[in-house]
Structures are given as structure tokens and as C-alpha cells.
Amino acid sequence: MSASEATSAPSSPAWRPGTPQAALLLTAACASVLGSLLIAPVLPQLKRAFAATPGIDTLAPMAMTLPALGIAVLGPVVGWITDRFGRTRLLFGAMLAYGLIGTAPLWLDSLTLILVSRTLLGVVEAAVVTVALTLLGDYFSGSRRDRYMSWHSVVTSIAAVGILAVGGGLGSSGWRTPFWVYAGALPLLAAMMVLLREPQFDRAAAGLGVRQVSPLPWRALAPLLTLTVVGAVCVFFVLQVQLSFVLDDLGVGSAGIGASAAIANAGVVAGSLSFMRWARHGAGRLLVAAFLIGPAGLVLISEGHDWTAVTAGAFVAGVGCGLMLPSLLIGTTSRLSFDRRGRGTAAWTSAFYLGQFLSPIAVGALGAAGGSLPDTIRYCALGGLLAGGAAVLLLRRHPLIVSAHDEPRHADGVGPAEPASHG
Structure with a gap:
């Protein structure tokens, strides 16, 4: 792998990623927390609603854990797609799917279909979280990158408390009500389409062909x-x-x-x-x-x-x-x-x-x-x-x-001039 990692802004050379982009990506990275915790307070209601379903004692908790399994299993596939075909298009499509699949249990009357939708949600969450964290690494360098990566655990921990409270509050109106929160992915998608840009990689300078990726x-x-x-x-x-x-x-x-x-x-x-x-x-x-x-x-x-x-x-x-x-x-x-x-x-x-x-x-x-x-x-x-x-x-x-200072950056402001690669 060459020591150079050239990136360039896809449109105006004056574009610079900053706090709005970081805040948006950190918010998106909370998707996995939302998927796991939002319905935790209503699991007893869900269990009662489908009490006649065989194996309900095992199946009801799976509505909470299946998204995490989807992330674990299909995350590597998402990562490969991200490196080979680009970041933002995958993120935009995943956010749209997140809003649609996340709200599906509002209309589903079969526990089996609900569990299928939760598994698919995990696949989509894998894409959202992976691309959000990847773009944080693309947009920022040095100590600034490390700081935003550290903020990831801060933001998700705070979000966990808020999500549990929201899920419990909405659950008082019925076990389906918390699923409306997933519709919030749609305005977040609109903000992403305005604020995020695709970082470009100079494959020729890195000695790589079109769509080629170097081994991990x-x-x-x-x-x-x-x-x-x-x-x-x-x-x-x-x-x-x-x-x-x-x-x-x-x-x-x-x-x-x-x-x-x-x-x-x-x-x-x-x-x-x-x-x-x-x-x-x-x-x-x-x-x-x-x-x-x-x-x-x-x-x-x-x-x-x-x-x-x-x-x-x-x-x-x-x-x-x-x-x-x-x-x-x-x-x-x-x-x-x-x-x-x-x-x-x-x-x-x-x-x-x-x-x-x-x-x-x-x-x-x-x-x-x-x-x-x-x-x-x-x-x-x-x-x-x-x-x-x-x-x-x-x-x-x-x-x-970790970096004690920011690394040199290209004139476009997207990504470091040299990669922090230890391969």
C-alpha cells in the first residue's frame, strides 16, 4: 500500500467538513442503540400481545437482540461495499431503508414478520453505523478524528438513557407506538443529503486499479x-x-x-x-x-x-x-x-x-x-x-x-495527507 492517501472534495474546493457533519454522523451512529433499546420497555406488552405464539418466551426478547446479530454477521459485507463502491450513496439508501423497515411493526400482525423486519433492521443498521464511523475517519484527521471517535461512546451512552426513557413513555400508549421513532431517520436523511459529500480516493496514486481494494x-x-x-x-x-x-x-x-x-x-x-x-x-x-x-x-x-x-x-x-x-x-x-x-x-x-x-x-x-x-x-x-x-x-x-495534533490535510480539507496505516 502506498504511503499516500489522496482525497478530494466532490464539488467545490472550498467545502470543509466541520462540526455539523460530525454531529450528523455521530447521531447516525446511534442507530444501533436505537435498534437495541427502544423497545426494551415494551417487551412485556409485546409478549402479552402474542401470548398464543409457540415459544413466545424465547421469541419476544429476540425482537430486541436480532438487530445486533444482523450487524455482527453482515457488517463485513457492508464494509466491503463501502470501500469498493463509495460511502454516501450507501448511507443515504440505508437511512431510507432504516426509516421504512424500522416502522414496519406498526402495521405487521405476525410476530414472525416482525422478527424478520428486526433482522433486516440489523442489516441496515450495519450499513448506517459502519458508513457513519468511516466518514468520520475520512473527513477528519489527527487529534480531531480521535476526539470525534471518542465522542461516539459518549453520545451513544447518553442516547441509551434517552432512548429508554422515550421507549417507556411512548409504550404507555401501546407496544407499537415506540416504532414511530424510526421515522426520524427520514429528516436525518434530508440533512445528510445537504451536508455530506463523497470523499474521493486517488487509486492511481495508491497503486490500485478501479474498484480494487488493498488487503486488510x-x-x-x-x-x-x-x-x-x-x-x-x-x-x-x-x-x-x-x-x-x-x-x-x-x-x-x-x-x-x-x-x-x-x-x-x-x-x-x-x-x-x-x-x-x-x-x-x-x-x-x-x-x-x-x-x-x-x-x-x-x-x-x-x-x-x-x-x-x-x-x-x-x-x-x-x-x-x-x-x-x-x-x-x-x-x-x-x-x-x-x-x-x-x-x-x-x-x-x-x-x-x-x-x-x-x-x-x-x-x-x-x-x-x-x-x-x-x-x-x-x-x-x-x-x-x-x-x-x-x-x-x-x-x-x-x-x-492517538494523535497529539491534527495531521496535514489536502487543500480540499477532506482527509489527511498521509494515512495512519500500520499494515
Whole structure:
């Protein structure tokens, strides 16, 4: 791969991506959170509405988890399309499909068709999230790119709290009502068509033919992707999914569970903001710290005997998760040149959402082996600590680098003059 990564604005040379474009892309990247959490408060209503359906106890929760499975499985395909055929057209088409498919359960009377629509929604979410994060990498460089990538976990954590509140509020009017929120993709699409431009890649300068893409640097990416799966399975989604069950076993009501979940997500925000503040002084250390602090918080949760103790542990675990996500995302994207960025970003997204799908299965398997929920959480914490040890070894061979300053840019203002490629 050549060391040059030439990009140019598709129209006026005076066009510059800035805060409006970043805000739009960060909002779009929340699509996966919307898909997973919006209907969580109405799952009991959905279950009652289709109570006569065989296997309803298993099928109803799948309405929440299937979009994540769609992202995990088809994310790599989306990444390949993004690198080979371009960014914005795929994003525009995916946003239109997101609005249409997301609202489909408003009119569907079959649980099977609803689950099919939720699976298709995951496919569309894979495209939206992958292209949004890829364009963040295309439009910005250096410390500015790293800052916006860090904001991704901040924005999605804040969005998670808001989405749960919106889903619960709208759910008071019936289980179908929250699905109207997906129609918000249409005005967002209109804004994208006005504000976003397709970055162009000089394939000849990079030694590539038309539609040709260079291979991914799997040797550099595989350890980070593995850490992403392990971190998601053993830490992040143990916190997000199992916290409510721990509190329920302690006799805490729904209001207390909601407050604890909000505080846990506040911890994620605090961790992400800390990463933004301290990463330039040692991003690798922050990644190792994430795999120490997150599991420590899980241990505190497992040892807690009342709401206060468990919630304190949830906040600590959230801080670890907030350090973990931007460390792994930036560590991955920093190793990608322009024509690899779509596939590499999709690989990270797939790894993370594969962890979301696998985490409840892993916890269930450990529980079935005879352990209580607190014991299972401690086992997961141990897995996270082992991942932290692996991170130490990884960083000796492939240091985690973030930029202390913005990289030189082409005159068109789109993309860095040199790629941050470690292949």
C-alpha cells in the first residue's frame, strides 16, 4: 500500500467538513442503540400481545437482540461495499431503508414478520453505523478524528438513557407506538443529503486499479478485534444486561433499576471523557486500565447487598467501559488507510455486536453450569482481567497511538495527507 492517501472534495474546493457533519454522523451512529433499546420497555406488552405464539418466551426478547446479530454477521459485507463502491450513496439508501423497515411493526400482525423486519433492521443498521464511523475517519484527521471517535461512546451512552426513557413513555400508549421513532431517520436523511459529500480516493496514486481494494492488515487488527469481542462479552454487556437482574434479585423496583442503569451509563460517559482528556499521554495505559477498572466494577456489583453498593459498582464498571470503547475503536481505525477504512471499521463494529449477542449466552451457560448470578459475574470479571493481561502483551508489539495534533490535510480539507496505516 502506498504511503499516500489522496482525497478530494466532490464539488467545490472550498467545502470543509466541520462540526455539523460530525454531529450528523455521530447521531447516525446511534442507530444501533436505537435498534437495541427502544423497545426494551415494551417487551412485556409485546409478549402479552402474542401470548398464543409457540415459544413466545424465547421469541419476544429476540425482537430486541436480532438487530445486533444482523450487524455482527453482515457488517463485513457492508464494509466491503463501502470501500469498493463509495460511502454516501450507501448511507443515504440505508437511512431510507432504516426509516421504512424500522416502522414496519406498526402495521405487521405476525410476530414472525416482525422478527424478520428486526433482522433486516440489523442489516441496515450495519450499513448506517459502519458508513457513519468511516466518514468520520475520512473527513477528519489527527487529534480531531480521535476526539470525534471518542465522542461516539459518549453520545451513544447518553442516547441509551434517552432512548429508554422515550421507549417507556411512548409504550404507555401501546407496544407499537415506540416504532414511530424510526421515522426520524427520514429528516436525518434530508440533512445528510445537504451536508455530506463523497470523499474521493486517488487509486492511481495508491497503486490500485478501479474498484480494487488493498488487503486488510489482519496481523495488526486481529488482537484488537479479539479484545473487542472479549471486552463486550465479559465486561460491557454483562454490565448492561445483568445489572437489572442483580437488582431485581435484591428486591429493587423498576424505578431503582432505571436509576442504577442511568448511573452506570453516566460512568461510561465519564470514562469516555477521561479518555479524551488523557489519551495523548498514554492511550495504551488507558486500554489496560479499562480492563482493570471494568472487571473491578463487576466484582463490586457481584458483592453488593443493596442498591447503593451495586450501583457504585455499576458506575465503576461504566468508567472502565467508557475507557475501553474509544481505546479499541481508535486503536483499530488508526491502522487503516482510506481504502481499508470501511472494511476495518465494519470489522470492529461486527466484533462489538457479536459480543452483545454472545454475552447473554455465555452468562446463561455459566449459570447452567451451577453458578449463581454473582458467581457468574465474577467469572466474567476474571475473563476481563485476563484480557487486560493480553492487552499488555499486545501493546508491546503494536503500540496504541492517538494523535497529539491534527495531521496535514489536502487543500480540499477532506482527509489527511498521509494515512495512519500500520499494515
